[in-house]
Amino acid sequence: MSAPVAASTAPRRSGTARRFLTNPQAMLSLLVLMVIAGLVVFAPLITQHSPTTAELRNxxxxxxxxHLLGFDSAGRDVWARLLxxxxxxxxxxxLAVAVxxxxxxxxxxxxxxHGGWFDSLASWWVNMIMALPAMVVLLASxxxxxxxxxxLMVVLGVLVAPSFFRLVRGTVAGMRGELYVDAARVFGLRDSRIIARHVLAVVRAPIIIQVALVAGMAIGLQAGLEFLGIGSGSLPTWGAMLNEAFTNIHREPLLxxxxxxALGVTSAALVLLASALRDVLEDRGTAPATGRRARRAAAVPPTERxxxxxxxxxxxxxxxxxxxTLADGTSTEVxxxxxxxxxRGEVLGLVGQSGxxxxxxxxxxxxxxxEGGRVSRGSVLLDGTEVVGAAERTLRGLRGDTVAYVPQEPMxxxxxxxxxxxxxTEPLRTKLGLSRAQARERALDLLQQVEIPDPARVMASYPxxxxxxxxxxxxxxxxxxxDPDLLIADEPTTALDVTVQAEVLALLRRLQAERGMGVLLVTHNLGVVADLCDRVAVMREGGIVEVGATADLLTSPRDPYTRELLDAVxxxxxxxxxxxxREVGTR
Amino acid sequence: MTGTSQGEQLPTVFPPDGTGTAEERVRARDALLDVRDLRVSFPGRGWRAPRVEVLDGVSLRIRPGETLGLVGESGSGKSTIGRAILGLAPVAGGTITFDGERVDNASRRRRRALSRDVQVVFQDPYTSLNPSLLIGDTLAEPLLAQGVSAREARGTVADLLDRVALPRDTVHRLPREFSGGQRQRVAIARALAVSPRLIVCDEPVSALDLTTQRTVMDLLTDIQERTGVAYLFVSHDLSVVRAVSHRVAVIHRGAIVESGEADMITRRPGHPYTRRLLLSAPVADPDRQRERRAEYERRFHAGAS
Structure with a gap:
């Protein structure tokens, strides 16, 4: 399985920065946040009025x-209070995010x-904190x-810390088994350095995204507290302003x-920034039109040469x-x-390297x-039925009794x-309409046919x-x-040990001979081809370079690429x- | 493993050195790496489950500049031997001696010093390189860990890329821009960075295409001939091991069943399990494969239910 990869293109170091700069949502939300932050930080330069000077006559x-926005109920300058x-x-x-x-x-x-006891203890604590209702804790504190x-913000910080803990712990625990962490240990790197270099690099992006989300949440929660009147009465905050304005909503709704x-724009900008960051840092891009509907729309009528x-x-x-179809909307032919x-009854090998x-x-x-793939031209006749552009219903009708599939990764x-x-039993009952008991009978029989020693026990086992x-x-x-007419086997033995492979190949050969099935065997192993196939087709870069009877093709290949493959055996x-x-001194 | 269980009963006693005849027995004082009676077990699944013995008394020796191929199937414990040598798996019994010094259960400090001499190339070139580090940083890592200055490391990295035949601008790129074979070259370059004396190669070519496999194997052999590095070459593929190894050891269920010179082991295997491995692998010649299949079925009754 290989998705089309555009290798060896464009330097990537600046990739993230460039993706960020070209993402309008990211740039716009960041711009808004910077303007707001600028206004707030440089408040004394922007307004010479004090936010607390009250002149009741105003x-x-x-x-x-x-006075840009007028005065509030106590005669204070609204613009200054806002800033x-x-x-x-x-x-x-x-502060909450930092904590x-x-x-x-x-x-x-x-x-x-490290896992172990610290992990258990910390996870237990975190679960407990998450079980606490935040609002109640804030009120109590x-x-x-x-x-x-x-x-209050420090307390809030403690309350939202679990979201970071869980995010980081999950990511790190997942990568602890990664080979590059093992490799780093072999190089003699200290744990602290491994964490700083390898682990942080991986968790950095999700943390940044989470920061933007948590910041938006903290602003909202804080404003909520203030609005309810349980903030600090003296400090001007947006939440407190809302509270005061609300008491006078009939007199001066504009307040x-x-x-x-201010609250709405800031929170919205943060959330939008978080979602844009996710796209940028996790490299999702805009998803191409895929899925069943898109595939249906893209289906072309069969063409014939x-x-x-x-x-x-x-x-x-x-x-x-x-x-x-690639992320940027263009498509590439593979x-x-x-x-x-x-x-009928023939085994065709389809060989080639990955990709x-x-x-x-x-x-x-x-x-x-x-997903994303479609037949862009051509015709596929399966037992006389055209597959290209066929309705899902027709395809369903073909699968199972006309064509069946054995995958590479059994598990x-x-x-x-x-x-x-x-x-x-599921396919037997839906496809052949057997009763539960009949299907069970048949399944046991099938397991016997594939040489499983204890069918009844295996039937009851989980994968x-x-x-x-x-x-x-x-x-x-x-x-x-x-009872399919055609079996498509995609590297059916690649994931198996060589002794198991020999047995599975023997099984496939026996079933094929008994049932007279046609088989399309996809493989990269020329030994498997020699073992099983009547004819072989060699593929390279999306095209077939040579087709022939197995014995001819493997012993006297005509195409240079086939020869290259055989030479590598x-x-x-x-x-x-x-x-x-070694002689001394040659090193 | 149920699929393989039918068939021969394996003898339980093997030569402790795992070597065949007396004259080719590797002398202990010649060995760069001497593993004796190595035992590794992991906790069983579930509460108070018995420990699972992964390695049950494995002995092997590697001389300077020698490649020992270690061949076995999944679950045989072949990778665990490499991991125990690297200090990534706990040693429950036996000894591992490198250059005359015990290194099993070494302290972290000792392990750090040892990493100058013993390096690793893993199977999967996709997960053995950190996807978010530039190739240059990945290659400099073992050098920096040994206290080499960043400036000096840069020079060495360029040199390393030459040795594995990758262009120098590779340093500014991320792993995802490279194919499996190229990544494996990077992993080999990384292992070579500190001029080690032994590299544990854990299935280094298994994830690669046939033609790429060949070039990576040639690269490894070539490097060995130039630098005199020794390899422990772990693989499930007898034909790969045969082509790159001076000696081959066959491991089955945590114990070495047979070892000896590559040609002898792969041409005239003495142990039934080795014979079974050999006959199981199909050859790319229909006539010879038919004979091989017939012999396999005659010996191991495969296909009979």
Whole structure:
């Protein structure tokens, strides 16, 4: 399986910065936040009025005379209060975020990296804090610690620290098993350095995103507290302004507008920034039009080239091209005009290296290309039915009894929530309309056919309770359960040990011979081809370079690429000569 | 493992050195790495479950500049041997001696010093390089860990890239811009950075395409001939091991069942398990494969239910 990759293009160091600069949402929200922060920080330069000087004669006074937004109920300058209030509101939010970071990130790093008792203890604490209702704790702490914004914000910081802890711990625990962390240990790096270099680099992006979200939340919570009148009465904040304006809403509704606007714009900018950062840092970009509907819309009518010989009765592929839609909306073709034929009872090997398009070709026959992929031209006749552009209903009708599929990774193709029996009986009941008992009978029989020693026990097992080789046998049993005419096997033995591979190959050969199935065998292993296939098609870079009978192609290849592949086979490579001591001083 | 359990009963006693005949037995004083009776076990799953023995008394020796191929199937414990040598798996019993000095359960300080001599190349070139570090930083890492100045490290990194035949501008790029084979070259360059005397290669070519596999193997051999580094080459593929190793050891269920010179082990295997491994691997010649299959079925009754 290989998605199209645009390798060796464009330097990437500045990639993140460039993506950020070209993302309008990120730039706009950042600009808004910077303007707000600038206004708040340089408040004394912007207005010479004091936010606390009250002149009752000016109460509810209109704008004018250097008072940009007029006066509030106590005759204070609204513009000045807005600017200075922002200092407290934003400063408080920053304090909460800082406290949360200081508590959450190091403990998360330690818990995730080292695990063990610290992890258990910290996780237990975090769960307890998360179980506490934040509002109630804040109210209680105000009663105990006094009505200062700053203290409340520290408490809020402690309350939101778990979100950082869990984020960091989860990410770090996930990467603890990564090979590059092991490699760093082998290089003799200290844990502190491994964390600073490798771990922080990975958790940095999610932390930045979380900061923006938590900051928005802190501003909202704080404003809520102030609005309810449980902040500090004396300090000007946006929340307190809202509270005062609310009591006078009938007299001067406009007073509600300014703090509300400030809060709304700031929070919205933070949330938008967070979501833009997520796109930028996690490199999602805009998703291409995919999914069933898009695929349907993109489906092309089958096209046929003239004069490409007779088409085989079981599977006949003509001029097949597969294209993928990339993130930027352009599309790239990964299979360019493939012709293939599989006759009844014939085993065709499709070989090539990774990225050659062999799996894409197989998936096109099944009508199951991964997201973003589509058949862009050509025709696929499966037992006389056109697959390209066919309705989902038609395809469903073909799968199971006309065409069946054996995947590469047996384990990831069994649903861990269901038993082997469930996997096998489900298609029998829906496809063949068997009763529960009949389906069970048939499934047991199938497991016997694929040489599973204790079918009844395996039927009742969950996928994680059986070995990889066993899982592949189960999948083969499932694939042949509805007596398909064509079996598509995508690297069916690649994930298996070599001794298990030999047994699975023997099984496939026996089933194929007994049932007279046609098989399209996708593989990169020329030994497997020699073992099983009647004919071989060699793929390279999305095209077929050579087709022929197995014996001819493997012994006297015509195409230079086929020869290159065969030369790389190590079967006849000489063993290395015995070791000899090196002469001293040659190092 | 249920799929493989049918068939032969394995003998339980093997030569302690794992070597075949007396004249090719590696003398202890020649060995760069001497692993004796190594035991590793991991806690069982579930409460008070018995410990799972992964390695059950493994002995092997590697001489300077020698490649020992270690071949076995998944779950055989072959990777665990490498990880125990690297200090990544706990040693429950036995000894690991490197250059005359015990290194099993070494202190962290000792381990750091040892990392100058013993390095690693892992199987998966996709997860063995940190995706968010530039190649240059990844390559400089082992040098900086040894206290080399950043400036000096830069010069060495350029030199390393030359040695693995990668362009010098590679340093400014991220791992995702490279193919599997190129990444594996980076991983090899990283292992070479401190001029080690032993590199543990844990399935270094298994994730690569056939043709790429060949070039990476040639690169490893070439480097060995120039620098005299020794390899412990772990793989599941007998044909790969045969081509790169001076000697081959076969491991099955945590114990070495057979070892000896590469040509002998892969041409005239003495142990039934080795024979089974050899006959299981299909060859890319239909006629010979038919014979091989027939012999496999005759010996191991595969296909009979």
């Amino acid at each position: 109460a509810f006074g209109p704008p004018g005379g250097g 200075y209030g922002g200092r407290n509101t934003l400063g408080g939010a920053a 949360a970071l200081v508590i959450g990130v190091p403990s998360g790093l330690a818990a995730g990296y 105000r009663a105990v610690l006094g009505p200062t914004v700053w203290v 509600m507008l300014w703090p509300g606007l 003239d004069g490409v010989g007779e088409r085989a009765d079981l599977l006949s592929v003509r001029d097949l091209a597969v294209a993928y 299979v360019h005009g493939v012709d293939l034929d599989v006759r 050659s398009g062999k799996t894409q070709t197989a998936f096109s026959v099944l009508g199951l290309l991964p 990831s193709n069994l649903d861990p929530a269901f038993t082997v029996g469930d996997h096998l 994680h309770q059986i070995s990889g080789g066993m899982a592949q046998r189960v999948l083969i049993a499932g694939a042949v359960s509805c 190590l079967d006849d490579a000489p063993a290395r000569a015995p070791w000899r001591p």
